[in-house]
Amino acid sequence: MEALRLLRVDLSAGTVKQEPLNPDWVRQFIGGRGYGTKLLYEELKPGTDPLSEGNKLIFANGPLTGSNVPTGGRYMVVTKSPLTGFIASSNSGGYWGAELARTGYMALVVEGKSKKPVYLWIKDDKAELRDASSLWGKDTHATTDAVLKEVGDPKARVACIGPAGEKLSRIACIINDKHRAAGRSGVGAVMGSKNLKAIAVKGSGTFKAANPEGLKETLRVGMQKIKENGVTGEGLPTYGTAVLVNILNQLGSYPYKNFQESQHEGAEKHSGEKLAETFLTGRTNCFACPIGCGRETALEDKKGEGPEYETLWALGSNCGVDDLEPIIRANYICNELGLDTISAGGTISAAMELYEKGFIPKEDLGVGPELKFGSADALVYWTEKMGKVEGLGEKMAQGSYRLGELYGHPEFSITVKKQELPAYDPRGIQGIGLTYAVSNRGACHVRGYLISPEVLGIPEKLDPWVTEGKAQWGKIFHDLTAAIDSSGMCLFTSFALGAGDYADMLKHGAGMDLDADSLLEAGDRIWTLERLFNLREGLDPARDDTLPVRLLEEPIPKGPAEGKKSRIDVMIPEYYKLRGWDEKGVPKPSKLAELGIK
């Protein structure tokens, strides 16, 4: 494969154009999340409406996407989020990113807006826009099948949006390979706003390592670590992520009914163990992945992939629902209609609380079932309505914050920067609360997975109830994650690998001059640039780097973590300081100089 390039797609003009990558940006920001952030920061006009044609939608691989390094198949979608108004950067696996790498493009920049629905077909270095009028309205599975048929290559790979993205749901995702999602922050709505239905890719290039001998040895060491590690070698392959349900529930930090409580008696019924006994039919993995955490499942009338831990919780306990069947069904609906499962669950749970407390009037439900916690019917029905953006579902499709605001009670929206929280209660697990509060893309656990030390004990066990030391751990995890997300590898490898391993892979695989320290520094640079982007877009740290009032003021009412509240107030000042930011949360000029950011 020749040197990787960038493809710029102007949907307003209907043109495509190749460009070289900026080598300085690759050196400083690696690729994927980092390169995408730099590009957006340089090119997006400040104050652009995320759903206007001025926004840019960037798909960016890492330098290792499409290589034979373990899990080297990930890509990022970077854009300005219609959910948060800040940076969106959503990661996905599957096979699409690796196929894009084989075409020779590392990144796609999609700009403007097409007059009519189109899809993009990239075959090696050739790219063309094609009419997608007949695909508009189709779900992600039907779209994928139809595009594959039309391009005439069953081995091509398709990323697309469903009806939720077309109708500009602010919690819409982009689905690739039918089951994998660039899930968070409404990236699917940005694609929909541009009238871009799908991107199909097929390439014939092969990855060429910068230093094949060096890479071989690095891979040997890395693969051994992954195999011998309890999580990547046994836990994830055997049970996937779903086995976390019972652990978090035992700890009493498994949010229940929109975070009103934090332990759910019925959780065992939708646990990983139960899934394995009932609906599980097989395992899947993403490109070049030796871990294989994906789960294949089947209901009587349908089959698909997942649900993952996050989804089991979001559509299960957070909505008060015990049983697997409706959760799996709602998960399938989200994938088909193109909704982020975490935000979908967080929005339904907020709607349930609003309804039960009398703030959503019954007449607004139309013929739909009552929004009551624990109702499987409501879960399935309203997930579908949200995905189709119909009736009350249209209001819900804007996410829980806008829904709550509409009904006069945004405090029932459990969000940070208007994005719904994941499946760990930050009152019982202090460090993850810090990650939620400061995450540049709004509430997120995979910006710095402190659950690893705080719950699982990797690389060492930290007490989840204490705040001491969490700011330091947070900074390291945030920086390392930003670098991994920019490399093209999956974050799950970090249970087994350290900064030095990633640096070695990037060095021998992509010829980058990196060691553990400079890799973490690149992560720091990426995180800081995301912060600068957000500040430019109006982020007010005092207002936005926080958690919902419920988690700061209402203690967990019962269970092992009874009485706990989040203490981000103690962690955040320390965190800002460690980052080289002033007390208001703004990066100091000296820090920017140190990182080489102008």
Next chain:
Amino acid sequence: MIRVSFFGIVREIVGEKETQVEAEDSVADLLEALSGRYGIGFGEKVLKTQERDLDLILILNGRHIEHIGGLSAPLKEGDHLAVFPLVGGG
């Protein structure tokens, strides 16, 4: 009695979800007793846990044992120990 619940692969190894055990002095003693009962597969997990403090995630009454004395955490009548394999996720 102490209530002991098993999860993930450990549940498969011991072949049951839950059991009741006579109260022992500490978590370590309890694990010894269980190794005797469940044999080599479970014994190996326990051994690895003793060596590396890994391999099993042990939660006593909702607290990871690491923060209440580790394997020597004392037990009392009516306690509940949840035994998980080392797992991860996102």
